[in-house]
Every structure is written in structure tokens, then in C-alpha cells.
Amino acid sequence: MCLSPASRIDVLLTAAFLSLDLPAALARAVPATRPDLGDFQCNGALAAAALVGRTGRAIAEDIAAYLRQEPAFAEVSVAGPGFINLRLSAAFIAQGLDAVAADDRLGIPDEGRARRVVLDFGGPNVAKPLHVGHLRSLVLGESLRRIHAALGWSTHADAHLGDWGLQMGMLSAAIRRTDPTLAFFDSEAVVPFPATAPVTLRELERLYPEAAAACREDPGRMAEARADTAALQAADPGLTALWRSLRALSLSSQAADFERLGVRFDALDGESDVRDAIAPLVARLRACGVATASEGAVVIEVAEPTDSSPVPPLLLAKSDGAAFYATTDLATLEARASVPGLARVVYVVDQRQALHFEQVFRAARKAGIAHDVELVHAGFGTVNGPDGKPFKTRSGGMARLADLLDDAVARAAERLSSSGYGMDLYGAQREALTRQVGVAAVKFADLSGDRLSGYVFDPARMVAFEGRTGPYLQYACVRLRSLLARAAGEVVGPAQASAPVERDLALHCLSFGDTVSEAARLYQPGVLAAYAYTLAQHFSRFYGECPVRAEPDPATRASRLALCVLTERVLTRCLDLLGIEVPLRM
Ligand code: ARG
Secondary structure, eight states: OOOOHHHHHHHHHHHHHHHTTOOGGGOOEEEOSOTTTOSEEEOHHHHHHHHHTSOHHHHHHHHHHHHTTOTTEEEEEEETTTEEEEEEOHHHHHHHHHHHHTOTTTTOOOOSTTOEEEEEEOOOBTTSOOBHHHHHHHHHHHHHHHHHHHTTOEEEEEOOBBOSSHHHHHHHHHHHHHOTTSGGGOTTOOSOOOSSOSSOHHHHHHHHHHHHHHHHHOHHHHHHHHHHHHHHHTTOHHHHHHHHHHHHHHHHHHHHHHHHHTOOOSBOOBGGGGHHHHHHHHHHHHHTTSSEEETTEEEEOOOOTTOSSOOOOEEEEETTOOBOHHHHHHHHHHHHHTSTTEEEEEEEOOGGGHHHHHHHHHHHHHHTTTTTSEEEEOOOOOEEOTTSSBOOOTTSSOOBHHHHHHHHHHHHHHHHHHHTTTTTOOHHHHHHHHHHHHHHHHHHHHHSSOTTSOEEOOHHHHTOSSSSOHHHHHHHHHHHHHHHHHTTTSOOOOOOOOSHHHHHHHHHHHTHHHHHHHHHHHTOTHHHHHHHHHHHHHHHHHHHHSOSTTOSSHHHHHHHHHHHHHHHHHHHHHHHHHTOOOOSOO
């Protein structure tokens, strides 16, 4: 475990503050806002002024005098009303580089301490192919899973399938209409029922929208769907077998999309998995008065006096006992909390569901469900079309995720050819490269920036090899690796950072661990996307100005090679945390 420069400086600042009888809590270093004055700064003297009745400037001068004795700093200065500017010494940076090079974790702290976090993302519904709306949940969720794992959490990724409720009844009723003679609908049937679905995937994907539209228009069709839903929920054996076969069929196609995106789940549990827990939960919450009857339904009041806009009650059950979306979420949370060590649940779901999660979290608190668990809704903005509105196909429908990826991969193929990359690769190798570049392009664009903002899905721009793109970072990494391969066998390290471009690169590498923490604290993989881009830029400036293998002085050459090795490790790890694969060759 190695400390970041900021943490090492905090130790020295703390000693300085305590020597002046000032609170240690104020001894904090932050990256300098004026890099011309230092690498870090401390603003604690200003806050201390209010406590001790001296000017900030005078306190800052005292602290600066103390810190000037420390070999860690090449320069300590005081600016304005009491900002302390700190420029690190070459020795301090060299020690940091040594420590991080010896650390498998590259400075990433162990914050999780093996505590358990459930990441709820993806959330596909049975019978519907994954569409553009699932992209962000999958990509952000996978990255947040990797970030938590890197920070020492024990992670559990769960897709929370939408596999229970009216949509299932709509489907079985529609299938019955096409073929009422199927064994699934025969109450006298001799079990076992067929395990394979009576429709193909394509048929299933067509069937659902048709059935849903028919139910909206025709009350008779809706009544059939409701009757089937009720029968399924009452465990009718034929309908249960049909449901199971449809669920498996649609999961097989969704699993292919997960695989393509490099997303891994520990469990593909669904709403149906808590079906037996719902009635007892509703009964218990009614009995203790947390849930009350209201206008023909059972609800949990979750409004709070401080609410600036109204928070309506959570709908827990219809009068006939049927469950709502929020009911399955509460029951699922209760089930998750029964696994020992659960400390956090992160729901990576569209920001338009923010109110739903607020209601669920408040209801859980009231009901004593998962009471010591941190509940987080990491919402996100929409993927938009060129018009800035949520992305639709030309015909106005939901764009399939697989089609979007196909499009990006096709554009990656064009771009690779026109830029002359990977020209010596053929067949399967070239196909793998094209896939990796196309998928990385989509993922990086999705992860960059603030997750709460929407962005325009522009595959032509995403696959560019210049600018803030996935392919640019992949190429930077591949080039760096080929440089290292050519230097195989040469002496590496110890690393020194002498030239300004070397210092910038070194300090950026040393801040990796803090950046991973920050990304987790904010649930923002975009913090790491920005970090990776800046790292590549620092590296390219360094490489432009500082010869590595052509450097005649052996010590300087060994030091620069060490910087290259460290940059490659940090960039690779950072891209891995974003879920971006680096091709072997480009
Ligand atoms: N299936 C849901 C939907 O399509 C998303 C599920 C999100 N996760 C959850 N625990 N509610 O909207």
C-alpha cells in the first residue's frame, strides 16, 4: 500500500498545524489552482484565522517556515490572504515513483475492506431486446463494479431482470391466440412441459410490442392478459413452464449483448425471484402500520416536511394484492440485505426514475429494511439523437443495442482502413481489432463527462483516432507497449522527474489512486475517462520532448524507461476500470 503525494503532504501539514496548536482537520493539501506557484496548495491557514484571532497571512507564514525545513518541498510560498503554495522536491517525487512502481495496486487505496456492495444495473425486461436505453446502465454499471472491486470492495453485480408482471401475461395471452393447442395451455396436460419456447427469438421480439399495442386498444385483450398474469402469479404449471421458456430465450439474446459489451454479472436475478416474499412483506408492513390502505391500494407515506416538491406515497399493493414495481424493489432489497456484510447498494438506472428510488429508499428506512446499508441511485441522462432528443431509429422506434454496436463496429472498420491502422492483420485478428475499437468508441463516449448529462450518439465522431475518444486511448496504449517491447532487456529505473514534462507525467501517475477514490465517491467513471485522456496527453508531450531509447546517458534512459513502464501500467489499469480493452496490435 503506498500513499499518494496528497496524503503524504497531509502528514507533513498535520505536523506543522499541530506544532502551532492549530486543528489537524485544516491540514489538507489540494492540487494547486495556480500551477505556476506550486504543485499543491493548502488553504487551512485562512480557516484557522477565524479560530485564533491572527491573520491568515501571519499563520500561513508560520506554517511555511515550518515546512521549509522539510526535504519534501523545493519551494514553499505564501500568496494573497494566506494560501500556502507547495512545490515538491525531486527527491519526494522520486520516492513516490519508487513506491508506486512497487505497488501492485498502483496507489489505489483499500477503502472497501472487503465490505459487500451490490451493483444493480442493466435491468432488461424479458421479451424485449436490449435497446439504446440499456447502454448507459450497462457501461456505467460495469465500470462502477470494476472501480469498487479495485478499491477493495466485494462486488456483486445483479441485472434485476424485469421478468414478472403484466408483460408476461400479455405474452402468454398472445401466444395462446396464435396456437391454443399448445401443451402449456392444457390444464389436463401431463407434465413435464416442453423446456423450449414455442416461438423463436425474432417472433418473441415482434410479439411483445404487438401484444402490448393490442392490449392498449382492446379491453378484451387486456382482460385476457390480466387473467394470464394472475394465473401465472398463482403458479399455474403450464403458464409457469411457458414463462420459464420465454425468459430463457430472451436471456440468451441479452447474454450475447452483455458479452459483446464486456459486461459481467454475478447473478441474473429478477423481479420474479422475490415473488414469494411479496405477500408476507405487505402483510408485515400493514401489521406494523408502516403501510396503510388508501384509495383502494396499500401505500407507504414517504413525504417529509422538508420536501421542496411533493413526494407521493409509494404504491405497495393493489387491493387484490398484486404488486407494483416499487414492491419488487423493496422485497429485493430485503433479500439482498439478508446476505451478511452488505454495506452499499448502487442502482445504475435512468435519472428519470429518481423519484421511484427516492420513494423506495425512504420506504425502506421507514420499514427498517437494509437500515444500515447505504443506498445510492447513480442516475444518468439519456443517449440522444442528432436533434438532442432521446435516440430513436429512422422509423421512430427504439434502437436496438446490437444494431448500434454493429454500426459503431462498421464505422471502426472504415476508420481503421482509412487511417492505415492494423493493415497487417487479417481474418479473425482484424475482426477482433475492429470489434474492440468499435466497442471502445461507444463505451468511452458513454463514460466521458458527467453521467447526469445526456449526450448525442455520434458514431462517426466516437471512432476517431484523434481527440477524446476510446480509439485514441487504445492507440496511445498500443504504441507505448510497442516502445516497451523494443526496449525489452534494458535497464529500467530508478525513476527521476527532472524536466517539466517528466514532472507533469510523474505527478499525474502518482495521483491515480486518489482519482479512483474520487470516481467512486462521486459514482462518476467520467472522472477516470478524463484522467486517462490527460495521462495520454502528458505522455505524448513527454515523449515528444524527452528521447527515451535514443538518450545517451544511461541513468536518464533508465529513468525515462521507468516512467514509460509506469505510464503503461496506469493507463492499462485505468482503461480496464472503464471496461475498455486494449488491442494487442493496431
Ligand atoms: N426493468 C426496469 C426498467 O426497464 C429497470 C430496473 C432497474 N433496477 C431496479 N432495481 N429497479 O425500467
